[in-house]
Amino acid sequence: MDPIPFSGSPLDREGVRRRDRGWLDARLADPASRFLPLWQSKPLLKREPRALAWAKREFFEDLETPEPVFLGSGEGVAHFAIDVSAAEKPEVTFGIADVASFDELRTAVALLPAADAAIAAHARTLVDWHARHRHCAACGGHTRSALGGAHRVCFDCQAEHFPRTDPVAIAVVVRGNQCLLGRGPGWPAKMFSALAGFVEAGESLEDAVRREVMEEAGVRVGRVSYLASQPWPFPSSLMLGCVAQAESEAIAIDPAELEEARWFSRDALRQASRSLQGREAAAQRGEAERSVGSREGQGREAAAQRRRSRAKRGLPRRARPRSGRAARRSRAKRGLPRRARPRSGRAARRSRAKRGLPRRAAGERSPSEGRDRPDSPPAVRDRTSPDPRVGRFGRRRSRLTHGRRRARAHDRRSRAPGRVARRPRHPGWGAAAVGALRVGRRVERDLRARARRSPLRPAAPAGRAARRAQ
Ligand SMILES: [Zn+2]
Structure with missing residues (x-):
């Protein structure tokens, strides 16, 4: 009979030696020791063939992690599990996206060797338990890992807590x-x-x-x-x-x-x-066939698709290079200046000014118009617009994000030369409006008046209040 999945781990849990803190510390420091990273309860697995991806301790040195938990010894080497959930994009952080991935054990188990599945089950349960039991169930105090993660002890009342099964x-x-x-x-x-x-x-x-x-x-x-x-x-x-x-x-x-x-x-x-x-x-x-050569296959398929699409549109086989040495060479061959003219932004405006052209090309829309969503109402340029939510370019403004918008505008102004960047310390209209929606219009007016009087208010207010003041 095949072993039951998740059972039959080959590691020796070292029930006696793990009581010796010195021995455990030596294992943690031993460069031969192996560490299995788990991210949000998903173990790191090699792609081809599927197997646990063990790493050295130094791999995690830059990351703040809880203390690794001791899984056991195998072939004279200590094996630990380490919770790397603190990493935001772990495959990118560790630079391993090509060779390994953090995968859900429940689905990966069918493709893992039996021994690896058993070790992964042990690691997953233990790491999950430690992450959820940082506080003492008896007194609420902080707990610490003991015996290499075999249980936890409360700092305050010394109560011992054991992994639940x-x-x-x-x-x-x-x-x-x-x-x-x-x-x-x-x-x-x-x-x-x-x-x-x-x-x-x-x-x-x-x-x-x-x-x-x-x-x-x-x-x-x-x-x-x-x-x-x-x-x-x-x-x-x-x-x-x-x-x-x-x-x-x-x-x-x-x-x-x-x-x-x-x-x-x-x-x-x-x-x-x-x-x-x-x-x-x-x-x-x-699964095995798909995973072997899948990425090369995808790349080739995408390139062929691009070529077919260009042929259909009557374009040459390859697009002209847009930047870099190849682009400069191509432009030189066609008798064009070394660099293309900038199409938008400050550089474009400067270039147009130098050539005596108006600030914007005919029909070119201003950037703020361009940002309008297609479903926004027609532009209203009247500053005394009766609907306070319709701004200068007709964009309907939501009250709830006004504070954030104002902070962003403030940041943009702060980046102007000669100005020191500083975010407004005032909570902004966003917070006032959220409160106002809850407690009604009268309080909203009151909050606005108070915000206007606030000494923390930045010197040059942006947005609706500023427009009204003009
Ligand atoms: Zn306690």
């Missing part, structure tokens, strides 16, 4: 040559599973199986025997697999838990299992 009873209910399977609401079509549920407080595993099967399917269960278990690291369950003997046959499902429950014959299951294995193998072959 939630037992789940999962049972195949059998009756003669048939077994009972169910499917939950929203599951993929044709997907059925053995019935399962969390073991509740003060309940034996057998009690839990009997209760769950009765609650979900209305079937009475007698003898329950334990078969095998599986760590289920989403986030911290332990599935306890049982075989249960049914004592009744009629099914009455609980629609909140199940969409359907059915008795399946042994033959039907054998057939389904065979076709499932075939499909899984095909999917794995497909």
